[in-house]
Amino acid sequence: MRTICFYFQVHQPFRLKPYRFFEIGDDHDYWDDYSNRNIMNKVAKKCYLPMNQLLLELIRKYDGKFKVCFSLSGTVLDQMEAYAPEVLHSFQELVATGHVELLNETYGHSLCALKSETEFKDMVSLHQEKIQHHFNGYKPKVFRNTELIYSDEIGAMVAKMGFDGILSEGAKHILGWKSPNFVYVNSIEPKLKVLLKNFRLSDDIAFRFGEKTWTDYPLTTDKFIGWLNQVPQEDEVINLFMDYETFGEHQWKETGIFEFMKDLPGAIFQQTNFSFSTPSEVIANASPVGQINVPTPISWADEERDLTAWLGNDLQDEAFDRLFELENMVKRCDDPEIYKDWRYLQTSDHFYYMCTKFFSDGDIHAYFSPYESPYEAFINYMNVLSDFILRLKQAEKAKA
Structure with missing residues (x-):
């Protein structure tokens, strides 16, 4: 088995409005509706709508052999309902193809797994209800915690909730000599499979694609295919995990990011022995190679791949x-x-x-x-x- 798993995080927070001290006790409306609406509509125009259309065309062009998965936070779904229903419809159209997997997560894109198991379970249940409501009863089988935050204990909680697998970061300090290009299991509840992000290849697209000072700029399809073909033949899965806003928002249309993505599936089919799979398919078809031990939580943020982006100061x-x-x-x-x-x-x-x-x-x-x-x-x-x-x-x- 040699396959590529594309996972996209889709998230927008409800931003707070400027809230001054003397408003305490008088104003109970905290949210900046103007900014939230404008940002959602801007990102919809630059990323969500054109990229969803591109993915739909690719799925149809390759008769379902091209597959991706999404995790849509509860907050982004609420904003789509309020500000951009056409975006929500475009995601529904993608899922209806049968070749797009949805993941479960915490409704509020919360860090609650680090603080309260009760709230964590409640947030996951709320998100599952939201997904089922909007996507014709869809029930995710794989979990993605906020910002790919994962530890042995968090994985054990996720396993108890009945999920088959979880996504996380292939952090160097956790993997050591091991490769992220295999399926692992949680060290407390081995029934939970763990898929780890290949951060080098993922970040080449997500962060470095339009960076003109990067030594490998510009990133062409042929160059990326060459890197894929250098991956050892025994490696089973390349997990390409990134923010969906990479396309058109973080990496502007002018960088060529849409053309790159349009050409990539065909080049992979023609020039490599890789296929495309969703997380559930990877879990079903690849045998785990061992446990992954993560006693201290990791994430996909910053150089340290720890929690210091959100907690610590x-x-x-x-x-x-x-x-x-x-x-x-x-x-x-x-x-x-x-x-x-x-x-x-x-x-x-x-x-x-x-x-x-x-x-x-x-x-x-x-x-x-x-x-x-x-x-x-x-x-x-x-x-x-x-x-x-x-x-x-x-x-x-x-x-x-």
């Missing part, structure tokens, strides 16, 4: 801890609006904006942040959280 940890101190209060109050805001406040992007890293990773964080500084992101978030706490206390008092 004083700002991030204070905000994250304060948020999850409220879990029991939120669930006792049983208010749909409060619970919705609670889910959206968990979205990992809020903590990403508070990252204080420097150099190349810091530049990436600054690119995605709507704030002038991590400190501004923290203050804005904590102002919102202060109001949210007041609402919770008022809801508890009303129930008493």
Whole structure:
């Protein structure tokens, strides 16, 4: 078996509006509807709609031999419902071909697996309901945690929820001499299969494609095919995992990214012995080669491939801890609006904006942040959280 597994993360957060201290207690509307709508429509035009159409044409052209998979966060699905129903329809059309797999994840694109198993299960159930609602009862078999965050314990929780497999990062410090181009199993629950991202080949497309200072620029189809053919023949699966916004948003149309993707499947069929598979097909057809031991959580972010993009500095940890101190209060109050805001406040992007890293990773964080500084992101978030706490206390008092 020699196959390629394309996985695309599709996510947009609900961004907070500028929320000042003196608004606490008076304004319970936290979300920047103008920015969220505009960004969704911009990305829809530049990425989602043209790329979905391209993938649909490729699936039809190759009679289903070309396959991909998506993980659509609950927050992006909510935004598609509100701002861009034509985008949601285009994803439904792709899934209806039978050659596109959907993955389960946390509804709010949350870091809750690191804090609360109960909330983690609730978030996964909410996301599954959302997928079933929009995609004709579809029930995902494979899981993708927020930002590919994975550890032995997280994998064990996912296995208990009945999933066959999980996606994660092929981090060097975890793999050592091992290759990411095989199927592994969770070290606690071996029934859970683990697919690991080939970060070099994935990032050549996702991050380096349009970088003119890269020594291998420009990345042509022939060059990429050459790299694939250099992969040892015994390697079974090349997992190409990336943000879907790579196409047209992070890598602009002018870089040639759409033409590259249009030509790639045909070149792979003609010039290599690779096929295309979805994660479920990889899990079904490839035998695991052993356990992967991940005692400390890994992710697909930054050079370290750890959690420091979201957690670790004083700002991030204070905000994250304060948020999850409220879990029991939120669930006792049983208010749909409060619970919705609670889910959206968990979205990992809020903590990403508070990252204080420097150099190349810091530049990436600054690119995605709507704030002038991590400190501004923290203050804005904590102002919102202060109001949210007041609402919770008022809801508890009303129930008493």
